[in-house]
Amino acid sequence: MTHDSAHGTGPQGTEAERAAVAPRLTTREAAERLGVKPETVYAYVSRGQLASTRVPGGRGSTFDAAEIDALARRTGRRETPSSASGDLVFRTGITLITPDRCYFRGVDVAGLARRHGYEEVAEWIWTGELRPGIRFVAAPDSLAAARRTAATLPPHSSSADRLRAAVAAAAAADPLRFDLSPEGVLNSARNLIPTLVGALPNVAEPGGADSSLAAELWPKLSARPVDAAALAALDTALVLLADHDLAASTLAARVAASTHAHPYAVVSAGLGVLDGPLHGAASGPAHRMLAEAVERGSAAPVVADHLRAGRPVPGLGHRLYTGEDPRAGVLFALLDEMPQAAPAMAAARDVVATTARHSGLHANVDLALAVLSVACGMPAEAGETVFAVARTAGWIAHAMEEYAEQPLRLRPSGQYSGPRPPQPLPAPKAPGLEAEPIAGS
Template identity: 85%
Template sequence: MTHDSAHGTGTRGAEAERPAEAPRLTTAEAAERLGVKPETVYAYVSRGQLASRRTPGGRGSTFDAAEVDALVRRTGRREPSPSASGDLVFRTGITLIAPDRYFFRGVDATELARRHGYEEVAEWLWTGELRPGIRFLAAPEPLTAARRTAATLPRHSSSTDRLRAAVAAAASADPLRFDLSPEGVLNSARNLIPTLVGALPALGKPGVAGGSLAAELWPKLSALPADTASLAVLDAALVLLTDHDLAASTLAARVAASTRAHPYAVVSAGLGVLEGPLHGAASGQAHRMLCEVVDRGGAAPVVADHLREGRRVPGLGHRLYKGEDPRAGVLFALLDEMPNAAPAMAAARDVVATTARHSALHANIDLALAAFSVACGMPAETGETVFAVARTAGWIAHAMEEYAEQPLRMRPSGQYSGPRPPQPLPAPEAPAPQA
């Protein structure tokens, strides 16, 4: 379900003065003219090769006939995917990583985070349409199933444990989950993301019904009420983490989508990989480090302990950026506007300055998430929770692209290194003697 708070304005006189617009093509008509499946039409939109417009008062999209014809002349026939040669290279129109910058659909992702909320950016990433004020609302049955299932887990269960359980429960309550049409996938996604948030246990008072996803997520992360500045940081973090090209969890999600797994299963695949300590869980290590830096009054002894024990200093360096992670830069700037974040920010900058004496490592998104969670008195797993909720939109975007590709295209060959055949049948082990 969605709720859109934007309302059009205008007058009948203005409408009368506008020239008549040429009839637009439906998705089915555009697909027929292009000679492709409807899913592929949305893949063209995702790659920026085709523009779409939402049907007035409807849920479908329409396309300019002249633009579709131009695309037919340009492409002639679809080019084979780069991965068809066996290389793990995928054509995608979602995220571009550039030196010290990254872009969603060609637009600077950090600027999107400064100007738009998470749901607006997610919808735009999926459809190429910006819908100001859009809100995602959970359907009652999947939400109830997700809450009940997540509540049965042991008290020590992590938020990611609960999210995985919630996804499985929500899937079982959605008989339409197997609809892999673009609109079917979008409906599932718009329901699933708020369902995940709703399934997490509340630490504080519930958010305002119909509020932003960040407002709904806040009481699941903190027992303290949220102020405007804190919500702005959380919403920006959700946007910044929406996608980051083919990270490990996104690759897993695309592999699942290539088998034509439904969107819930795609998200489950992503969550399974995200929990790794070198991926989504990395911010928890940075959180604990910053807490120790604050307690001990400086980063030097904490960094020394990490190095002495052969552990890397968390929250520093990123293989895709030589300088500071652009996502960290946005969050640090927003945190600087929060007076209560000063101790955590001082600790984070002390860690960077201390390690810079010996290595040119810059802050990454994990350190920024840790500074946020420490400043707001949130649990160490906060960053992982924010990461998981945010990246769900990216996994769905990649799934929609993958549904438009040839199924089962990711089938690498193993290089066997075991004993050369033929080998004799293994002999059963003798039973252990009775005592």
Template identity: 80%
Template sequence: MTHDSAHGSGPRDAEADGAAAPRLTTREAAERLGVKPETVYAYVSRGQLSSRRTPGGRGSTFDAAEVDALARRTGRREPPPSAAGDLVFRTGITLIEPDRYFFRGVDATELARHHGYEEVAEWIWTGELRPGTRFTAADESLAAAQRTAAAMPRHSSSTDRLRAAVAAAASSDPLRFDLSPEGVLASARNLIPTLVGALPMAGAPERGAGGEGRGGAGAPLAAQLWEKLSPRPADAASLDVLDTALALLADHDLAASTLAARVAASTHAHPYAVVSAGLGVLEGPLHGAASGPAHRMLSEAVDRGGAAPVVADHLRAGRRVPGLGHRLYKGEDPRASALFALLDAVPQAAPAMAAARDVVATTARHTPLHANVDLALAVLSVTYGMPAEAGETVFAVSRTAGWIAHAMEEYTERPLRMRPSGQYTGPRPPQPLPLALPAPKDTGASAN
């Protein structure tokens, strides 16, 4: 007996042994391959896949192992879950290594050091570098977003206004359902400056959203955003720090908000809805809003002349020290390192920089944690008199580029592929119908 006959050489051997090989319908095969049913039959006609007619001659079936092998050869099938059980996605946007990260294979910190945010966004979206790129908001979109944001309560946060601005911009774009690459990019290039334009001028919330200053339409996005964050005039060095921060934060692989954006895109939601999904998750205190606590801690350390009492207060209360540690980097967050290098050259940033280093050194006596990008954003916001939520605003505007890039990738995948099954832990059925709660007692209060 040969080796093949002893162990089985394929579906025919399995059937001979009495264990029928699994068969897939055309629809099931198409889903595994991530193609349309018509493409499955094209594979058959080219000899890349074999089929078998079902009894009665209606439709065809396909061997599951053969379909999986073809999927591996064509690279269309989603990778299997990792050993930890996490979802894994193919992406050509960002690669993260223990001490650095890359945008489409290029060191992201180097890219941000030499190119502005709009140029980096274009690189992430298209893989093409377009020097001098500027994003411009359409008049109708900007007007709708500004009216909506201005109508919100004065205590509304910048993220509240951004979420409202996205919805308003979507309503003014009748072509938002065009999911072609060209259509998505047109929406993105309009949406990002619309978000910035919908924010109130710094220090003047009573004037409502919008307002034109030196950073008006046609200026780099960093200049437009600066006037919404700081009441102080910007010089070249300060704008360089903000522009670099925007570029550095444009994407960071499958962070929580980006995963939410990809889930939305998998339903073929339009780009504005994708960004709305990302913004909803970004506001979590453990994600984009993490820079707020870092700002407040750093501001207090500057006021108290040192980090020791501030860090001690956090440790005494059992709170983690904000702005420190990152699960993906062993050492200092490379985004923080890049921003610290620029801030070191800004004289007015010296007090905040000293306080940040003091926070790291003081905490290191108890736990060896390194600075992350939230601490660097805090140095920026404290130095220039920005509000505590400024870092979150920078994060939201910047990461919109990454959400769009991931949406463009997801639009090419099989729709609705992210459908995990819940592990039910409730009472086992069948259960009896629940008893109705008694009606509330009449208190006898008069309605007159």
């Protein structure tokens, strides 16, 4: 909408005419629109980020609304408001979660997972464009460096340990990692994801003509020969886990990206948080529970053991979904078609039915991952590996969004609760006064 007709000017008009009709905001209105205090508005003026006009005959100033909106977009002030619950909120165009659905760029994840492979969906998340048949290929130098580094770790190292080592080595081998242009970030991502998979040791000889990432990942997870149904289930799991809004690891990735850390460092930040037992490693306990339930022939005693020990039953409940995790439903449907998954699927249903007597918790994607790993002879940590590889796509997508924001915007203020200053300098500890250990403690 323009004001041309009211002022008798053409579509261009003079600068003075445009300024005369542009809406002006008071300091309070500008502060509200930016989501800051009035003092901060004047700080923007003093730094030359805003222009103000004194109110004739008054003490206040007015501000151009369009300039305020442009500053809001640059600083991200309107992008990170506090919600009513006190949580930090980001505007993102990647993932939408409703009480019973999950969408990537507005498209139901269930439909994407049924029709497209992981690499195709990763491209969709990154660019909003679908590229049928795309395959990611690791750069030889990055892959060689990642394999050498991962191979130096102790034999007992987990896949998560190897992935963290591999991403650091791949970064060091990529001199273009500091290119944060959209195309530069995408090139890094297309190199990094297959490099992570390639750096993991094989537990079986790779075989088959399938060059998808899922096919490359299978011999890293299972010594059994892969069939089409099992490979489809693994590929589907990768798609379902590619992103899930602002989970803890994704928030860490965005914080790293806000400093303009390169994509490899962003993924390292995500992997560090993913190592927590309450996030990416949550499928391991579910795997062990299902394996025990299959062995014992019933979930009831296994559930009872968890509750008696004061442990929650793994694989159940999700704070964002009112019913069953829709990602679990998609994966369960595929696993139901695999004869080798029947015992693990029966155990999972037994777990849900047993706990339903006393709680309203439903299956989440960790339980579905556990069925996949138990049914396909994978170790307990396989779900965590799948999660980490899959979620790399989401971390990159969020990094690309964050690179377009004002740098360093994610800087909360601490609420100091220590001793009030001034405090005296601490006295050095006298030697020989260390506490003696107490026997039997």
